[in-house]
C-alpha cells in the first residue's frame with residue numbers, strides 16, 4: 206500500500222510542477238505531431254519529463270528543472286519527417302535550438318532548464334551538457350525513444366493494426 210501511496214504522491218507532485226506548461230495552448234499543440242511511432246511529441250516529452258523528474262529527485266538534483274525542461278525539450282511544432290521550408294541542416298541537430306527558442310517565448314527558463322533543452326541531443330550536438338540534470342535527460346530521452354518503439358511493436362503484435370495517437 207505504501208508503494209501505491211508514494212507513486213500517487215509523486216505523480217501528483219510531478220503534475221503540479223508542470224501544470225502551467227501542459228495547460229499552455231501552444232504546448233498542447235504538440236499533441237498534433239507524431240514523435241516516435243504512434244507517440245505524440247506531447248506524450249514523448251511527458252514521458253521524458255516524468256522519468257527525469259524521478260531520477261533527479263532520487264539523486265537530490267534539481268528535479269523541478271528536469272521535469273519542466275523535459276516537458277519542453279522537443280517543443281517544435283512541425284512533422285520532423287517533412288522538410289521544413291527555410292530550415293537548413295538536420296532536424297536531429299537543429300531542433301534543440303528551435304525547442305529552446307519556442308519555449309523561451311512562453312516561459313521564464315533558468316540557465317539549467319535552457320541547458321537541458323539545448324543539449325538534450327548530446328553527443329550529436331557537440332557542446333557538453335553543463336549540469337548533471339542535462340546529462341540525465343540526454344540518456345532518458347534515448348531510453349524513452351527505444352521503449353516507445355518497443356511498446357509500439359508490442360501493441361502492433363497484440364492488436365494487429367496501427368494505433369492512433371493518444372495523449
Ligand SMILES: [Fe+2]
Pocket residue numbers: 278279300301325326
Ligand atoms: Fe529531441
Ligand SMILES: [Fe+2]
Pocket residue numbers: 249253278279346
Ligand atoms: Fe526527445
